[in-house]
Amino acid sequence: MHTSWPIIGHEWAVQQLQVAAAREELSHALLITGPANVGKQTLALTLAKALLCQDTNPERRPCATCSACRRVDSGNHPDLLLVEPEVEGRGVKIEQVRELERFLALTPHESRCKIAIVTAFELIVPNAANALLKTLEEPPAYAHLILLASDADQLLPTIVSRSQQIALRALDRKTIAQALVEHWHASEAQAQQLARLSGGRLGWAVQAITKPEQLQDMEEALDTLFTIAQSDLLTRFDIAQQLSRDAVRLAQTLEYWRMGWHDVVLLQTGNGKAVTFQERLPQWEAWATKYDLATSARILRLLTEALNNLQKNVNTRLLAEALLLDLPEE
Amino acid sequence: MTQALYRKWRPQTFEDMVGQEHIVRALRNALHSEHLHHAYLFAGPRGTGKTSMARLLAKAVNCLAPVGARPCNTCEICRAVNAGRLMDLSEIDGASNTGVDNVRDLLEKVGFMPTQARYKVYVIDEVHMLSTPAFNALLKTLEEPPAHVIFVFATTEAHKILPTVLSRCQRFEFRRIPLDLILERLRAIVTEEGIEAEPEALDLMGRAATGSMRDAISLLDQMAAGGSVTADYVRLMLGAERRKVVESLARAWIEKDVESGLSTIAQAVDGGADPRQLARQLTDFLRGLLLMRLGAGAVWHEPTAEERQRLDALAQTVAPERLTSAVRMFSAVAAERGAGWQPQLPLELAFVEATLSPAPDPSGSDPQAAKPASLRVETSPPPVLPRAAAKREYPAPAPASPAPSALAPVAPAGGASKVETIVSRWQDIKRRMRPVDLSLSALLNDAQPLDVDQEGALVLGFKHSFHRNKADTAENRQAIQGLLEELFGGAFAIRCVLEKEWSPSVSQKAPSFTVPEPPPPPDDPIAGDEVVQRAVTELGAVAKVKA
Numbered sequence A: 001m002h003t004s005w006p007i008i009g010h011e012w013a014v015q016q017l018q019v020a021a022a023r024e025e026l027s028h029a030l031l032i033t034g035p036a037n038v039g040k041q042t043l044a045l046t047l048a049k050a051l052l053c054q055d056t057n058p059e060r061r062p063c064a065t066c067s068a069c070r071r072v073d074s075g076n077h078p079d080l081l082l083v084e085p086e087v088e089g090r091g092v093k094i095e096q097v098r099e100l101e102r103f104l105a106l107t108p109h110e111s112r113c114k115i116a117i118v119t120a121f122e123l124i125v126p127n128a129a130n131a132l133l134k135t136l137e138e139p140p141a142y143a144h145l146i147l148l149a150s151d152a153d154q155l156l157p158t159i160v161s162r163s164q165q166i167a168l169r170a171l172d173r174k175t176i177a178q179a180l181v182e183h184w185h186a187s188e189a190q191a192q193q194l195a196r197l198s199g200g201r202l203g204w205a206v207q208a209i210t211k212p213e214q215l216q217d218m219e220e221a222l223d224t225l226f227t228i229a230q231s232d233l234l235t236r237f238d239i240a241q242q243l244s245r246d247a248v249r250l251a252q253t254l255e256y257w258r259m260g261w262h263d264v265v266l267l268q269t270g271n272g273k274a275v276t277f278q279e280r281l282p283q284w285e286a287w288a289t290k291y292d293l294a295t296s297a298r299i300l301r302l303l304t305e306a307l308n309n310l311q312k313n314v315n316t317r318l319l320a321e322a323l324l325l326d327l328p329e330e
Numbered sequence B: 001m002t003q004a005l006y007r008k009w010r011p012q013t014f015e016d017m018v019g020q021e022h023i024v025r026a027l028r029n030a031l032h033s034e035h036l037h038h039a040y041l042f043a044g045p046r047g048t049g050k051t052s053m054a055r056l057l058a059k060a061v062n063c064l065a066p067v068g069a070r071p072c073n074t075c076e077i078c079r080a081v082n083a084g085r086l087m088d089l090s091e092i093d094g095a096s097n098t099g100v101d102n103v104r105d106l107l108e109k110v111g112f113m114p115t116q117a118r119y120k121v122y123v124i125d126e127v128h129m130l131s132t133p134a135f136n137a138l139l140k141t142l143e144e145p146p147a148h149v150i151f152v153f154a155t156t157e158a159h160k161i162l163p164t165v166l167s168r169c170q171r172f173e174f175r176r177i178p179l180d181l182i183l184e185r186l187r188a189i190v191t192e193e194g195i196e197a198e199p200e201a202l203d204l205m206g207r208a209a210t211g212s213m214r215d216a217i218s219l220l221d222q223m224a225a226g227g228s229v230t231a232d233y234v235r236l237m238l239g240a241e242r243r244k245v246v247e248s249l250a251r252a253w254i255e256k257d258v259e260s261g262l263s264t265i266a267q268a269v270d271g272g273a274d275p276r277q278l279a280r281q282l283t284d285f286l287r288g289l290l291l292m293r294l295g296a297g298a299v300w301h302e303p304t305a306e307e308r309q310r311l312d313a314l315a316q317t318v319a320p321e322r323l324t325s326a327v328r329m330f331s332a333v334a335a336e337r338g339a340g341w342q343p344q345l346p347l348e349l350a351f352v353e354a355t356l357s358p359a360p361d362p363s364g365s366d367p368q369a370a371k372p373a374s375l376r377v378e379t380s381p382p383p384v385l386p387r388a389a390a391k392r393e394y395p396a397p398a399p400a401s402p403a404p405s406a407l408a409p410v411a412p413a414g415g416a417s418k419v420e421t422i423v424s425r426w427q428d429i430k431r432r433m434r435p436v437d438l439s440l441s442a443l444l445n446d447a448q449p450l451d452v453d454q455e456g457a458l459v460l461g462f463k464h465s466f467h468r469n470k471a472d473t474a475e476n477r478q479a480i481q482g483l484l485e486e487l488f489g490g491a492f493a494i495r496c497v498l499e500k501e502w503s504p505s506v507s508q509k510a511p512s513f514t515v516p517e518p519p520p521p522p523d524d525p526i527a528g529d530e531v532v533q534r535a536v537t538e539l540g541a542v543a544k545v546k547a
Helices: A011-022 A040-052 A067-074 A094-105 A126-137 A157-162 A173-184 A188-197 A202-210 A213-229 A233-243 A247-268 A278-290 A293-310 A316-326 B021-032 B050-062 B076-082 B100-110 B132-143 B179-193 B199-208 B213-224 B231-238 B243-254 B258-270 B275-293 B305-316 B320-335 B345-356 B387-391 B404-410 B413-424 B426-436 B438-444 B465-471 B474-488 B504-509 B530-539
Strands: A029-033 A080-083 A114-118 A143-149 A164-167 B039-043 B089-093 B120-125 B149-155 B170-173 B447-452 B457-462 B493-498
Touching (some): A011 A040, A011 A164, A011 B231, A029 A040, A029 A157, A040 A067, A040 A143, A094 A114, A126 A143, A126 A157, A157 B213, A164 B213, A173 A188, A188 A202, A188 A278, A202 A213, A213 A233, A213 A247, A213 A278, A233 A316, A247 A278, A247 A316, A247 B345, A293 A316, A293 B345, B021 B050, B021 B170, B050 B089, B050 B149, B089 B100, B179 B199, B179 B213, B199 B213, B199 B231, B213 B231, B243 B258, B243 B275, B243 B305, B243 B345, B258 B275, B275 B305, B275 B320, B275 B345, B320 B345, B413 B426, B413 B474, B426 B474, B438 B465, B438 B474, B457 B465, B465 B493
Parallel strands (some): A029 A143, A029 A164, A080 A114, A114 A143, B039 B149, B120 B149, B457 B493
Antiparallel strands (some): B447 B457
């Protein structure tokens, strides 16, 4: 039997990569996709470790003790290149792709292969993605390219067709809750709550444990949603102004609101068990009886459109005001 | 490291090129008659054989074998091309060498005779990424290159190429490869490589490849890495949902059972299905039903004979208009970008909307058809009990009034047609309002003529109370009246309402509501307005109503 990789969930993907890596049949170009914080980079780095590990028995790789494994952990391995966007929220630039090509052009320093990992590939500048096409199709024999992206549909079809896609999916609640208890020493109740809120993303749940602000932000966003329902025009404009100061935060807030109204729709359609914010059930129930399904569907649509528009660089203040005007009054 | 299967199985002869017979024939004829063009453009979707064909051509024009047998794959030149070491074949990455300087480099060398072969072949892949100056630098040489030079451009996006370049090239369009040819190739590879694969698994992979051979072979490569390839494993890896889920979703939609629809989606997603793929499959399925409904079911290949009967019966219960609008909604989900926090949400939302929305009125005469207020109108032949309503824990409150369509006849006989003419010219009316009163015309952007009430007053529905309040002054109403009189003749009274509050029944209950001096913005329309009050108290404004 193979030793298992230190990865929670995604067993099928791990198994596939493990077998391929042990047999040295791994594809030269991998595309790992999945929602944010689901574990793409963890998987890529573990795979890199397995490929670079110095343990003589392929089935024991990664051993996590040899110097190669430790240098991957500390980001110092000469045969591993991690290409990340220079600015958060932007994509990798063409200069970085050229650097990657130079990196892959030279034979490995000490290992059997050279590995380049490119993160946030869905945001990459189109020219940079195009520059990678030829390398991606026929890289040197020792090279492995691992691309990480949220969604294959957002990439150039020519990129997707050149790589083997591993589509990670959100984990189920049970796996996350269990992992939080076992590895991050969360209490059972806390683990259950975070597992529900995380939407299947272990990374988010772990962050919520280590950084409590995240949960606070969420509570605040939901409080605002209730405040708005009881506010008149003027207060709404005030709230809109505050919200629009930070576009990233606004997007996060809208996302929470959307989850809230999604709960309302779930209640209205008799799927109450799936409600995300169980703690606020009474409020959702009140709304579920007060409004009809068409109204909640319309609000969900409004929120979805607002979120889409946010990505298109619109005036955030206008967007927030227009949205708040459309939210129903109590 | 082993080579990826799609590289190992790159076609090495014209016979191996699958699905592009039209191009193979043309190129072969050109080879036979020695009427080679000096510039070729290969355009087409990914994985259809553009780069492979370019290499084949390079081999064929230079091969040492007799004309009919080219490329022979045994002569020195063919072997050199296959190993990627023929001096006279330059394969250039157009996307990395985009600049004019790269092209100048190339042009400098074009003049030299080939070292070994008959022709120097320049293959520029991803040529659409060349910059405009780079293209322009090429033009002169591309028009009249030395006799020993052949250019081959390959691209997925021919529309990005300058027309001046296009007109200098012979253009070949590569087609998506049909499913059976892909399957044939996959079977050949499986046999040759000694991979164990279930026929159904190959079929699934072939379908997932959507006409791209490289996608199909990559998939096979990926699946085969884990040992034998079973259909269940492929389904798991592709996140492909069983037909059952899709069918039960479609049924829930037809029966307007939101509850079971949403729980089906939730279960499928929890089981690891990709919501977007689910939306795509649902779209395909509904499209199939639509074809069946319209009597073209034979075009839909997927269902087996026994399924066909059941599905045909199902299809006959739905109105085609309902099907088309649902297909549109779900395909929008399949195309939507970015998953967000809850990836299943767009699908769920589309499902709710598709269930609630009536089929668009085929005559298209009812502008209110798409309005939420009339969402509950049952339009399909209802063979089915609305189970959802019976089961719901939280029954949606009944609409404040019966659905509008039921009340339509109540409106005065001439009213409906009058509204229709106004609705049809509404854009025009707004435009004509602009020179009269700019701010009023802006307010009207938020309004829609809804109906004519009992007194013959035209009802304007506003989406926001803010706009309604601003527009609803005697002066503004007069301005609108004036304009309407000018356009249509005859007098109109105007009534401004909130769209969501309006239902025709209101006009019945309150017959004395309007005429002649319309609704009470009591004595002073602005005194009660908080915005105005705060402007007065905090900013020291003076509020006045202009007569």
